[in-house]
Amino acid sequence: MRHPSALTIAGSDSGGGAGIQADLKTFSARGVFGTSAITAITAQNTRGVFAVETVSPVLVAAQIDAVLTDIPPRAIKIGMLASPEIIDAVATALDGYDGPVVLDPVMVAKSGDALLAQEAEAVLAERLLPRADVLTPNLPEAARLLGRAEARDAAEAEAQGRALLDLGARAVVMKGGHAEGPRCTDILVTRSGAVAMPQPRLATRNTHGTGCTFSSAIAAELAKGAEAEAAVRAAQAWLHDAIAAADGLGIGSGHGPVHHFHGIWP
Incomplete structure (x- = not known):
């Protein structure tokens, strides 16, 4: 029997706290073998993003094909896609894939730096939202995808979630x-329906990569066979503990990473 694997399609983070690096750490921490397709290379650390260079769409598609034909993932997480051309390449490369897909619509880094070209947002909604079994936007991302003001309360957030379902997300x-x-x-x-999942808000500045980590943890649980709600609950509880342990890492001088291996490292 094959050990469950998951594929992340995302950009890299030279600081190790977000992107591909966070996804692979999360897969490992959650007991899933991780594979990857890199869409962009970023020069960043806990203080900001200083340079971004996209990978050619042809090479992005080739990475995905190499994984799918030899190490078929039981779930796929999609993160930073950077450009319309890369979005098209990813959508086409996944045409024959029938497993669960978690889409994290990465648009802006924790530092405020843009990670998705504005002209790519409509292409993302058209080409990949209908492919998403689980879509994981934060409130600003949901608002941008819908062309609305940011949700101000739980009722508005739920309404925007339903509007995103209408765009094709499951x-x-x-x-x-x-x-x-x-x-x-x-x-x-x-x-x-809608299920609210509250957690105590933690007072820490070390939240770099939380979105990447959350979506990849959901993908890992789906790869292990969990249903969507159970996967989200397990991922959320684990991420909460990773954030709670983040201050103990002492990494960087800005927004530090969460502690992906809080349950493993002594």
């Missing part, structure tokens, strides 16, 4: 990290 996790208040509430929205 399930949407409206992440609550950008909201305010003592609790951080993620809302899982599906055709059958």
Whole structure:
């Protein structure tokens, strides 16, 4: 019997806290073998993004094909895609894939630096949203995908989640990290209803890569056979502990990474 594997399609982070590096760390921490297709190379650290160079769409597609034909993943996570051409290449490369896909619509880094060209947003909605079994936008990303103002409360967040379902996603996790208040509430929205998943909000600046880590943890749980709600709950609980342990790492002088191996390292 094959050990479960998952594929991440995303950009790299030279600082190791987000992107491909965070995804592979998450897969390993969650007991899944990780494979990757790199869409862009970024020069970044905990203080910001200093340079971005995209990989050619042909090479992105070749990486995906190399993995699919030899190490078929039980789930795929899609993160930073950078350009319309790369989005098209990824969508085409996944035409024959029938496993679950988690789409994290990465648009802006924690530092505020843009990671998706504005002209690519419509292509993302058209080409990949209908392919997403689980879509994981934060509140600003959901608003940009819909061309609306950012949700101000749980009712508006749920309504925007339903609007994203109408664009083709099978399930949407409206992440609550950008909201305010003592609790951080993620809302899982599906055709059958909405489920609020609150956690105590943690006081830390070390949250670099939380979005990448959350979506890849969901993909890892799906790769192990979990249903969507169970996968989201398990990923959220694990990420909460990774954030709680983040200050103990002491990495960088800006927004440090979460502690992916909090349950493993002594």
